[in-house]
Amino acid sequence: MSALRVGVTGGIGSGKTALTDRLASHGITIVDADLVAREVVAPGSEALALIAERHGENILQDDGSLDRAALRRIVFADEHERQWLESITHPRIGALMAERLAAATEAYVVLSSPLLLEGSQRTLVDHVVVVDVPEAVQVQRTMIRDDNSEALVKSIMAAQLPRDERLRRADRVVDNSGSLEDLMREADALHQDLLALAKQA
Numbered sequence: 001m002s003a004l005r006v007g008v009t010g011g012i013g014s015g016k017t018a019l020t021d022r023l024a025s026h027g028i029t030i031v032d033a034d035l036v037a038r039e040v041v042a043p044g045s046e047a048l049a050l051i052a053e054r055h056g057e058n059i060l061q062d063d064g065s066l067d068r069a070a071l072r073r074i075v076f077a078d079e080h081e082r083q084w085l086e087s088i089t090h091p092r093i094g095a096l097m098a099e100r101l102a103a104a105t106e107a108y109v110v111l112s113s114p115l116l117l118e119g120s121q122r123t124l125v126d127h128v129v130v131v132d133v134p135e136a137v138q139v140q141r142t143m144i145r146d147d148n149s150e151a152l153v154k155s156i157m158a159a160q161l162p163r164d165e166r167l168r169r170a171d172r173v174v175d176n177s178g179s180l181e182d183l184m185r186e187a188d189a190l191h192q193d194l195l196a197l198a199k200q201a
Helices: 014-025 034-038 044-053 068-077 079-103 120-124 137-146 150-159 163-168 180-200
Strands: 006-008 030-032 108-112 127-132 172-175
Touching: 006 014, 006 120, 014 030, 014 108, 014 127, 014 180, 030 034, 030 079, 030 163, 034 079, 034 150, 044 068, 044 137, 068 127, 068 150, 079 108, 079 172, 108 180, 127 163, 127 180, 137 150, 172 180
Parallel strands: 006 108, 006 127, 030 108, 127 172
Antiparallel strands: none
């Protein structure tokens, strides 16, 4: 029997990784879309060759890997470039994520993705969990974590699904406006509920 596929999403700085790390500690497989996205543009990949062909060798670091910060500046300043990048990376990312989800043997498996609800990734999962914090908290946490300017954080947020729309599409909302300890308790309760849901499925 295939595992229940659970999607975990939330805006940047919402705490998705802290939640999924806790679920992983219970022995659950986490398919992280950000890590899969890095894999897809790893040195030697077809996608990286296409990006370098379009933007020149200066988009690469000395070791041949993608200069993600440089690419981020390009795509968040130019909608056309963002769409082009997504057209070559998203199909490859989607195929690899589907493969990893199908290979899971636990009661449930998690797909953690900031873009879960924006496009076709939603079709990969059976149940959607949204980690939610107020937008002001998102900005503050992300500026501290990534050492990014407020303007850059807000432009990234603007490219993501609006908060109210994310909440509307959730099957379950985890509030992460409290402490890390609060989030861990929420994650443990979520784990038990997902195990029960997987049995019903």
